[in-house]
Amino acid sequence: MTTRKQVLVFRDLPPDQLARLQAVHEVTVADPRKPAQRAAFDAALAGAHGLIGASFPITAELLAHAPQLQAISSISVGVDNYDLQVLQARGIVLCHTPGVLDETVADTVFALILATCRRVVELSQMVREGRWSGNIGEELFGHDVHGKTLGLLGFGRIGQAVARRAALGFGMPVLYHARRAVDLAVQAPTLLGRAEHVPFGNLLARADIVVALLPLSDSTRGLVDARAFSAMKPGAIFVNAGRGATVVEDHLLAALDHGTLRAAGLDVFATEPLPLASPLRTHPRVTPLPHIGSATHGTRHAMARLAVTNLLQALAGETPPAVYRTIGA
């Protein structure tokens, strides 16, 4: 029988997944983002062997108050909320949820592509507000998605799921930029002959629709800046569903207002929730979403299930199914 350890759950889990943890370990549920639960979070952190949650920065300072910590299980694929250097130095295992959300996030990306190109939200709002008084004129027409060239910044699990929709469903030529080319014959045979690995500038110059699906790291922070926007085709559409801080938001606004960017669809922002004062919230040519890439009942449950399995196995000294690759590497 394994020794019961202390587990701190810092974001709500579905009841069946919480029960899996409680069957094996002593569990405290405390969300540090809720002021009323912050003291309970801090108290539990001091004795925690395992953490499970998401959407809260686990900083070096916070880790210094968790001397017993052995494993963190993030209910997300992105790991930018965790101080990777401290985790590596202390040998704390970090797990995440790759794979189970790819198709759902790709659906969300396509919703943003279609909404921005076809002005879905703006025109729906017109109907709701009783401003539909006749056939719409050319000034409200949209732009086709099918057949247009898609440029993907990031061509990992989710980028490839978006590429499949684009190439196979919408007849779109796909360009992608990543540091390494993907061997399509082995990793993505359905995209063989349909996706081209190109340098960053080449993609920006050729794509009608640019989609960023990049993790946030030192190499991607602020990558999409004024230079990048000015290199895009006149009338380009920009979608970001990776992380907000990979884009310089002031430069994005300038490209919309003073450049030639047609519209932007954004699921992620440098600061979340998006501050009320942010001009991105109300800009007429921005379609903002509240970071819902993976937010379906089925996918959020699959993420929670994988995250719980990761933590149970890590605390049992086994190799979890989804350890973030750089830890211990």
Ligand SMILES: NC(=O)C1=CN([C@@H]2O[C@H](COP(=O)(O)OP(=O)(O)OC[C@H]3O[C@@H](n4cnc5c(N)ncnc54)[C@H](OP(=O)(O)O)[C@@H]3O)[C@@H](O)[C@H]2O)C=CC1
């Ligand atoms: N909006 C939402 O709700 C969600 C957002 N996400 C975000 O999407 C990101 C991607 O997820 P996923 O597809 O699973 O991740 P992967 O690790 O599978 O893919 C990441 C891709 O980015 C590329 N990349 C990384 N660094 C650079 C760089 N400096 N320059 C160019 N390309 C780079 C990688 O290629 P290479 O290493 O060869 O450069 C790879 O193609 C997550 O990290 C997360 O931030 C994820 C889920 C939901």
Ligand SMILES: O=CC(=O)O
């Ligand atoms: O943004 C979501 C994630 O899973 O990462």
